[in-house]
Amino acid sequence: MARAVTNRRKALNTLVAWSVGLLIFFPILWTILTSFKTEAQAINDPPLFLFFDWTLENYAVVQERSDYMRFLWNSVIIAGGSTVIGIIIAVPAAWSMAFVPSKRTKDILLWMLSTKMLPAVGVLYPIYLLFIELGLLDTRIGLTIVLMLINLPIIVWMLYTYFKEIPGEILEAARMDGAALKEEILYILTPMAVPGIASTLLLNIILAWNEAFWTLNLTAAKAAPLTAFIASYSSPEGLFYAKLSAASTMAIAPILILGWFSQKQLVRGLTFGAVK
Amino acid sequence: MATQHSRSAARIMMAPAVVLLLGWMLIPLTMTLYFSFKKFLPLRGGDLGWVGFDNYVRFVSSSAFWPSVQTTLIIVGGVLVITVMLGVLLAILLDQPLWGQGIVRILVIAPFFVMPTVSALVWKNMFMDPVNGLFAHLWKFFGAQPVEWLSDAPLFSIILIVSWQWLPFATLILLTAIQSLDSEQLEASEMDGAPPLARFGFIILPHLSRAITIVVLIQTIFLLAVFAEIFVTTQGSFGTRTLTYLIFQRVLESQNVGLGSAGGVYAIILANIVAIFLMRIVGKNLDS
Amino acid sequence: MGQITLNQITKSFGDVQVIPPLDLRIDDGEFVVFVGPSGCGKSTLLRLIAGLEDVTSGDITIDGRNATEVPPAKRGLAMVFQSYALYPHMSVRKNIAFPLRMAGLDKEAQNAKVDAAAKVLNLTDYLDRRPGQLSGGQRQRVAIGRAIVREPAAFLFDEPLSNLDAALRVNMRLEISELHQTLKTTMIYVTHDQVEAMTMADKIVVLQAGLIEQVGSPLDLYHTPRNKFVAGFIGSPKMNFLTGQYAAGYDATTIGVRPEHISVSSSEGTWSGRVGVSEHLGSDTFLYVDIDGVDEPITVRSTGEIGVRHGDNVYLTPDASKIHRFDKQDLRIP
Numbered sequence: 028m029a030r031a032v033t034n035r036r037k038a039l040n041t042l043v044a045w046s047v048g049l050l051i052f053f054p055i056l057w058t059i060l061t062s063f064k065t066e067a068q069a070i071n072d073p074p075l076f077l078f079f080d081w082t083l084e085n086y087a088v089v090q091e092r093s094d095y096m097r098f099l100w101n102s103v104i105i106a107g108g109s110t111v112i113g114i115i116i117a118v119p120a121a122w123s124m125a126f127v128p129s130k131r132t133k134d135i136l137l138w139m140l141s142t143k144m145l146p147a148v149g150v151l152y153p154i155y156l157l158f159i160e161l162g163l164l165d166t167r168i169g170l171t172i173v174l175m176l177i178n179l180p181i182i183v184w185m186l187y188t189y190f191k192e193i194p195g196e197i198l199e200a201a202r203m204d205g206a207a208l209k210e211e212i213l214y215i216l217t218p219m220a221v222p223g224i225a226s227t228l229l230l231n232i233i234l235a236w237n238e239a240f241w242t243l244n245l246t247a248a249k250a251a252p253l254t255a256f257i258a259s260y261s262s263p264e265g266l267f268y269a270k271l272s273a274a275s276t277m278a279i280a281p282i283l284i285l286g287w288f289s290q291k292q293l294v295r296g297l298t299f300g301a302v303k
Numbered sequence: 304m305a306t307q308h309s310r311s312a313a314r315i316m317m318a319p320a321v322v323l324l325l326g327w328m329l330i331p332l333t334m335t336l337y338f339s340f341k342k343f344l345p346l347r348g349g350d351l352g353w354v355g356f357d358n359y360v361r362f363v364s365s366s367a368f369w370p371s372v373q374t375t376l377i378i379v380g381g382v383l384v385i386t387v388m389l390g391v392l393l394a395i396l397l398d399q400p401l402w403g404q405g406i407v408r409i410l411v412i413a414p415f416f417v418m419p420t421v422s423a424l425v426w427k428n429m430f431m432d433p434v435n436g437l438f439a440h441l442w443k444f445f446g447a448q449p450v451e452w453l454s455d456a457p458l459f460s461i462i463l464i465v466s467w468q469w470l471p472f473a474t475l476i477l478l479t480a481i482q483s484l485d486s487e488q489l490e491a492s493e494m495d496g497a498p499p500l501a502r503f504g505f506i507i508l509p510h511l512s513r514a515i516t517i518v519v520l521i522q523t524i525f526l527l528a529v530f531a532e533i534f535v536t537t538q539g540s541f542g543t544r545t546l547t548y549l550i551f552q553r554v555l556e557s558q559n560v561g562l563g564s565a566g567g568v569y570a571i572i573l574a575n576i577v578a579i580f581l582m583r584i585v586g587k588n589l590d591s
Numbered sequence: 592m593g594q595i596t597l598n599q600i601t602k603s604f605g606d607v608q609v610i611p612p613l614d615l616r617i618d619d620g621e622f623v624v625f626v627g628p629s630g631c632g633k634s635t636l637l638r639l640i641a642g643l644e645d646v647t648s649g650d651i652t653i654d655g656r657n658a659t660e661v662p663p664a665k666r667g668l669a670m671v672f673q674s675y676a677l678y679p680h681m682s683v684r685k686n687i688a689f690p691l692r693m694a695g696l697d698k699e700a701q702n703a704k705v706d707a708a709a710k711v712l713n714l715t716d717y718l719d720r721r722p723g724q725l726s727g728g729q730r731q732r733v734a735i736g737r738a739i740v741r742e743p744a745a746f747l748f749d750e751p752l753s754n755l756d757a758a759l760r761v762n763m764r765l766e767i768s769e770l771h772q773t774l775k776t777t778m779i780y781v782t783h784d785q786v787e788a789m790t791m792a793d794k795i796v797v798l799q800a801g802l803i804e805q806v807g808s809p810l811d812l813y814h815t816p817r818n819k820f821v822a823g824f825i826g827s828p829k830m831n832f833l834t835g836q837y838a839a840g841y842d843a844t845t846i847g848v849r850p851e852h853i854s855v856s857s858s859e860g861t862w863s864g865r866v867g868v869s870e871h872l873g874s875d876t877f878l879y880v881d882i883d884g885v886d887e888p889i890t891v892r893s894t895g896e897i898g899v900r901h902g903d904n905v906y907l908t909p910d911a912s913k914i915h916r917f918d919k920q921d922l923r924i925p
Contacts, residue, residue, distance in 0.1 A: 037399075037400050037401055037402065038402075040396070040399040040400065040401040041401040041402045041403065043396060044396050044397060044399070044401050044404075044407045045403065045407055047393065047396065047407075047411070048406075048407040048408075048410035048411050049410060051410060051411050051413075051414060051467070051470065051471075052410040052411070052413050052414075054414070054422070054425055054426065054429075054430065054467070055413055055414065055417065057425075057429060057437070058421075058425050058429065061429065070435040072440055072443070073440060073444070074437060074440055116319050116320050116323065117320055119316030119317070119319070119320075120316060120317045120319070120320035120321070122313075122316060123312075123313035123314070123316045123317040124313075124317065126309075126313075127309050127310055127312075127313035129310070129313075133586065135317070135321065137582050137585065137586055139320075139324055140582060140585065141575075141578055141582065142324050142327060142328045144524050144574050144575070144577075144578040144581075145328065145332070145571060145574065146527060146528050146547065146567070146570045146571055146573075146574045147528060147530075148528065148530070148547045148550045148551055148554075148567060148570055149332075149335055149550070149567035149568065149570045149571040149574075150331035150332060150334075150335055150567065151550070151551065151554050151555070151563075151567070152334075152335070152338060152554045152555075152560050152563060152564060152567075153330070153331035153332075153334035153335055153338070154331055155554075155555070156334070157330070157331070157334075176323060176324065176327040179320060179323065179324060180324065183320055194674055194676065196672045196673070196674050196676040197674075197676045197677075197678060197679075199643050199663075199670075199672070199676065200670065200672055200676035200677075200678075200737075201678070201689070202643065202662075202663045202664060203641060203643075203663050203664065203668065203669060203670045203690075204664070204669075204689050204690035204693055204737065204741070205664040205665075205690050205693035205694055205741075206664065206689075206693050207664065208309075208312055210693060214689075215678055218680040219678070219679060219680055221680075233416060236418065237416070237417075237418040237419065239418060239419040239420050239530065239531035239534075240528065240530045240531065243420075243530075243531060243534060244551075244555065253418065254418050254419070254420045254531070255420075257418065257420040257421050257424060257535075258420045258424075258531070258534070258535050260424055261420075261424060261427075261535040261536075268428060268429060268435065271424060271425070271428060271429075272425075272429070275421045275424065275425055278418060278421055279416065279417050279418060279421055282416050282418070283413060283416050283417070285416075286412070286413070286415070286416035287409050287412075287413075287416075290408070290409070290412050290475065293412075293415075293472075293475060306642070306643065306644060306645045306662075307645050308645075308662060
């Protein structure tokens with residue numbers, strides 16, 4: 028809605044919007060600030076905002092004490108792996124549904140969506156049991172599979188909505204030009220859908236990164252990602268605000284950055300194309 | 304429109320995704336159903352035989368059941384009301400012309416990307432702690448007695464934390480919906496003499512109704528499953544035990560799998576009731 | 592070579608038969624146009640030939656080889672789509688080279704052929720651009736270029752000009768005709784525009800509801816339409832149809848007279864009427880004349896300028912030798 032408004036009105040809007048924005052962002056900002064304080068400064072009364080002795084000590088302590096890098100690595104493997112595998116499985120499926128639709132396509136899409144709505148707690152024990160039986164408990168591969176499966180419906184859906192925007196004639200042209208199915212997908216569809224595939228990748232990495240039911244319940248130590256790393260801070264030991272803040276900052280920073288890039292695609296991905 | 308050849312290729316290419324999801328759905332679901340009809344205590348005797356609907360009856364008649372339903376409803380309802388109302392206001396605010404719109408948007412969206420365990424811990428310790436939390440400092444500054452948030456107002460606290468996480472989601476979707484509103488419609492209503500409040504009531508709100516419905520449905524599905532926020536704050540004590548958390552405790556903490564599975568079936572039914580409405584909307588959208 | 596035979600082919604989508612049994616023979620080097628109103632099955636027919644759709648029954652033979660079960664890539668045909676269907680992520684050069692790349696040609700051979708095609712189509716300066724940076728006419732030429740490098744047995748065009756503006760459409764029409772003269776390859780061209788059909792075709796196939804109404808050269812169709820549908824579809828402005836007493840005198844159920852075969856007089860003639868709208872184009876004048884007992888106004892085309900105005904009474908005289916007569920089944924009476 029590009030409408031002419033007075034500068035005074037715009038200034039007022041700006042003031043209100045920035046105040047609200049900063050208020051909402053404040054907990055994150057405060058966490059980041061606290062991570063650079065000493066433990067004593069972190070609980071100082073009155074609270075210190077900017078004028079304290081900035082220190083990186085907490086980051087060193089956290090890394091040393093809880094082996095941050097291992098958790099980070101687990102998160103990267105699990106979130107990245109589950110998303111990449113999911114996309115490899117989903118691209119052909121989405122191709123089928125977008126370009127060779129049948130009467131059942133809509134039902135299959137909705138059914139896939141319905142699996143996403145299965146409450147995790149309802150199948151917690153069976154999965155737990157299967158994991159024990161198959162030796163997958165507390166392994167990265169096990170968690171990767173589970174997160175791939177819970178995000179697969181979203182991946183298929185997102186890719187489907189992106190593929191739908193590609194005119195079928197272009198794929199037919201490729202077919203006429205002598206491209207086999209594999210070449211059609213590899214040389215024509217995939218490159219054309221790169222923006223869509225990239226945002227699917229991004230959003231699903233975020234969702235997998237932040238997943239906090241299966242990651243907490245199916246890992247103990249070896250395969251625990253950052254969600255579990257942070258949860259281990261839930262029982263306080265002495266002064267720990269600054270260290271908690273440092274750990275939190277490290278856990279959320281990578282995804283905060285990715286998230287800011289993907290904010291536009293977020294809407295499409297999370298509403299299954301129902302809001303554009 | 305395609306050839307037999309491409310149709311059979313399509314079926315083959317769809318197979319991996321369909322088979323995997325079918326397995327992911329059917330295997331655990333069947334197992335949950337199976338366990339729900341058994342007395343099954345892995346640490347105290349294991350499989351103790353079939354008990355019919357006993358677990359279903361016991362789960363509902365246990366003293367913890369109704370409070371947990373109530374808690375679930377309060378949390379889900381509270382978060383929905385807060386996020387939708389503030390979300391509409393924020394979306395309208397962010398749609399206004401202002402300086403630094405992009406940055407404000409980023410600030411508002413940020414909480415959505417914070418993992419649940421982090422946001423719960425940060426709120427619990429750095430804001431709600433009765434001694435060192437920021438709220439305690441603030442209360443003391445105004446001469447008030449600091450509040451023990453998580454034990455005196457546990458539901459409110461959890462609603463606050465969860466709302467903070469989900470407000471960005473509602474705002475973002477509602478903002479997208481507002482931006483798709485044809486500005487000529489608004490200008491026409493302005494020409495017709497509608498004051499701002501009437502424009503909001505007659506044009507903007509009806510335009511948003513679909514998006515609001517979607518926000519409500521999707522959030523409901525996720526909110527019914529809220530887990531980590533309770534896991535790292537109150538562990539289900541002080542009346543914060545939701546249905547999800549209750550089932551979790553039955554299954555993993557007290558290892559009463561039969562009882563927990565019956566609860567799981569209830570949770571699945573509950574989620575499906577909400578899901579049906581959501582699927583209707585999404586399905587309609589597929590047709591158009 | 593490019594000789595295509597359709598033998599008793601049918602196509603159904605579910606229970607709906609869009610193409611009833613159909614036979615057609617297209618000779619090598621012919622320029623064949625499928626024309627008909629939208630939904631007549633002309634595009635479906637083209638897609639059947641291309642192999643993008645399966646025939647429900649019947650055979651398609653290309654150069655004597657049964658191609659019914661052959662996938663599109665192996666039929667040796669090239670197609671130009673309505674939307675051009677260029678690959679947006681590839682440069683013009685890569686677009687044109689794509690079929691060659693799929694055929695496994697080496698880079699040098701690819702480049703040589705692309706350069707040759709670009710020269711013919713005036714695309715040499717644009718080879719490094721992306722399709723998004725080209726005008727509609729240029730995109731059209733790239734699509735044609737992609738088709739000709741393969742040296743196909745036949746070209747298939749699916750309403751290729753419908754996305755262009757009127758002036759460009761005339762230009763491209765000429766270019767495609769010119770191309771046909773140069774290459775002498777079979778071309779099958781689908782359009783709903785009878786002007787394109789008349790100007791380009793060696794042979795026109797008029798389709799309605801999946802049925803072939805008539806096959807013939809443009810002038811055949813113009814002079815001896817097999818039935819009322821073809822008579823009304825071919826020719827612009829449309830043929831006038833009269834029934835009842837007007838037709839009875841000619842021993843027919845319906846008679847048809849083309850607007851250009853009616854003369855106008857202010858004093859005498861066969862039919863009397865009143866002028867409605869008149870359109871003065873300079874070279875021609877179109878009159879819409881209401882005559883008694885006929886619902887639609889009669890269209891008259893006169894060369895040059897004639898001085899009649901709205902409401903004038905005029906007399907119309909059809910050229911008796913150019914009157915088309917149709918029987919109860921709307922078939923032509925010879």
